[in-house]
Amino acid sequence: MSASGKRSSFPTGSHWGIYTVEVENGRVVNAKPFDRDPHPSQIIEAIPSATHAECRINRPMVRKGWLERGPGSDRSGRGVEPFVAISWDEALDRIAAELTRIKGAYGNEAIYASSGWASAGCFHHAESQLKRFMNGFGGFVGQVTNYSFGAASVIVPRIVGSMEPVTGSVTSWPTIAKHTQLMVLFGGMAPKNGHINKDGVGLHNIGDWHKKIRAAGVDFVSISPLRADTAAMLEAEWLAIRPNTDVALMLALIHTLVVEGLHDEAFLARYCTGFDRLCAYLMGEGDGTPKSAEWAAPIIDLDAATIRALARKMASVRTMISVSWSVQRADHGEQPYWAAIALAATLGQLGLPGGGLGFGYGANSCLGNPRARLSLPRLPVGVNSVTTFIPVARVTDMLLSPGAPFDFNGQRLTYPAIRLVYWCGGNPFHKQQDLNRLLQAWQRPETIIIHEPWWTPAARRADIVLPCAGTLERNDIGASCTDRFWFAMHKAIDPVGEARTEYEIYTALAERLGFGEAFTEGRDEMQWLRHMYDVARRQVGAHGLETPGFEDFWQAGHIEFPAPEEPPILFAAFRADPKANALKTPSGKIEIFSETIAGFGYDDCPGHPTWLEPIEWLGSNKAAAYPLHLISNQPSTRLHSQLDCGTVSRGAKMTDREPIWLHPSDARARAISDGDVVRVYNDRGACLAGAHITDAIRPGVVQLATGAWFDPIDPGEIGSLDRHGNPNVLTIDKGTSRLAQSTSAQTALVEIERYDGELPAITVFTQPAMV
């Protein structure tokens, strides 16, 4: 401790990097990045302000109507009625009683438990803790797929037999620097996304890699509505096509390659199945429409000569194709990933060093970094006895339509009847599309329980809210499957207010419900960390990697694992020997036509990559009323909705609203000036935002990042104007197709007008009403 009473903590870890904090009188006053991090994230600056934000939850709270009149009462009062503070014992007793009641009357199939990104840390990991607790209690309705790359997670394994091109060993930066001549980036490779890596990042070096590959002579083409989707230093050729039309461009590129004889017939014959079926479609054999460059030009709004030139260039040099995850978060999001695989196969460079494809370069700081695939310290979650599940983005449908059938990946399933929702570590009023529809669904369950450190829009709409400790308020181990570091996460301050750790909360509940011993296995927090570390240590030891004992690791603060000497080349083994290394598809090959998918008979996902018009886009009739395509991408100043209450995110707002980007021509047509507050609206909802006018966006497209905390003017009225700028009041809640049922967040048309009304103050960063 210094003379001023300040002390520095040990380092801790986060999704945005390793850092230490300075603590004075029990409060975090400063956060400093890991001294070895070459380019730390600015997001770290928000830690002190967010840790002690006015909107921290200090005590267990119950909604008044629920407390006074019991579960299921006054459900439209969620988010409107005041909260009542209660003691921890009373809160835990009430939750245990309610879980017991629901289970007794309706079974565990009536419980929906969900999570989200939460915080780094393998032990207090909100999703693992929640699952371990719920599994111990007899199970819950869970979820499959995810919001990030949900459509890919279903289509890609069907086409190439695994998720290798998305979450596996994609060709890494050193190989790209050495061999690639051209990178074609659908959706760019946005530098802002490099701040983040799920569950932790040791060194932010993606910008250095970008410099190296550019210096090595790699050329770039960025196909995207936003110029900033590719770092300026890459000097990319920017092709600002209409959003959601990438498939038309990819098909036209394949068509051009075929008619000009630039396709790799030998590759297609040896490694792929069904190219003839795609070819028939491309030549217009069924519908009379060849999918030529001329055909695609008016759809994507690029001239045919540019499309043809790009096809020729891709065929003439070593080309790496990347498609950002956002491109598949759109209506028919399965198609761009399938079409990109077909395009790469047509070029015949899959499995060659620096050629082929890799999905999502730039989606986080670690993708493309060579790293060993290691076991991680993990909290065992047990087994869920309930087999009913939903694709994660279908939560609103589930709550609104119990008993209704739906399709998913070849299965006919039924939505369960949910009575109790338990959410820890996610923010449904951030992540889900069409929040006004979610508000309706939110009135269905009898009880909603949330653990949160902050009064997020979701916590404000729960029946019982338990304050949980943040990362700095507990001990943990940080480790991510995409990073080379394990880091000790030392507790720096006591929990804020009466907050308790996830582990303490579930332990107390499990004890009340009669499975305390099974939940804790007799270990406290530090005993769990030691145990999880020792198990993982033995597992990595089996791969010949030496690690120190727990005490030494804990004191040293981190372990850095070496990068593998031979960086991976995606599909190299398959290319070398397609029989011995056959893909895990029905044919053992790349399925450019899939009999399996064709057999499902889905009109929204036929047997080969197909241009299917999105439900709304700039070429649809709806554009007459709502002529702007809304891109709601990841925010640069925070992680989703996390730290929106901190100084970095709030410092970037315009007149306290989330900035919306629009082109000067669109602004002029609406008499909007830079800095004006605007109303963004469509038939699903409306929000206010601050206008930022820039030519770095395609005309006809506007960009409003996700994550501004939902703050409707009248919380009691569904459809009320959100004063803060949450794009999910505007997005559509529709499955990508019956195949993946994933989110279509990037499919939305809107209109904008200057807002001349009186400006309502933002209220969502304060405490909610309490009695």
Ligand SMILES: Nc1nc2c(c(=O)[nH]1)N[C@H]1C(S)=C(S)[C@@H](COP(=O)(O)OP(=O)(O)OC[C@H]3O[C@@H](n4cnc5c(=O)[nH]c(N)nc54)[C@H](O)[C@@H]3O)O[C@H]1N2
């Ligand atoms: N700073 C920061 N970084 C993050 C996150 C964060 O919240 N903050 N979140 C992390 C998470 S969870 C994820 S999943 C990844 C997501 O990674 P991505 O999905 O790659 O990220 P986005 O920023 O949503 O989208 C990238 C760009 O795709 C473009 N785009 C959108 N639709 C289309 C389209 O139809 N066609 C084309 N060609 N381009 C399109 C948009 O212009 C957008 O800026 O980012 C991670 N990184």
Ligand SMILES: Nc1nc2c(c(=O)[nH]1)N[C@H]1C(S)=C(S)[C@@H](COP(=O)(O)OP(=O)(O)OC[C@H]3O[C@@H](n4cnc5c(=O)[nH]c(N)nc54)[C@H](O)[C@@H]3O)O[C@H]1N2
């Ligand atoms: N329109 C639109 N919507 C999108 C997207 C988009 O591109 N456009 N992207 C989607 C994507 S890719 C993703 S990944 C999702 C992200 O959606 P979420 O994962 O739901 O978003 P976060 O804001 O990270 O929510 C995490 C919450 O956990 C809380 N938390 C942190 N630590 C703890 C803890 O230890 N315990 C508990 N109980 N809570 C904790 C945080 O305060 C925060 O409220 O959003 C999706 N939504």
Ligand SMILES: [Mo]
């Ligand atoms: Mo994500």
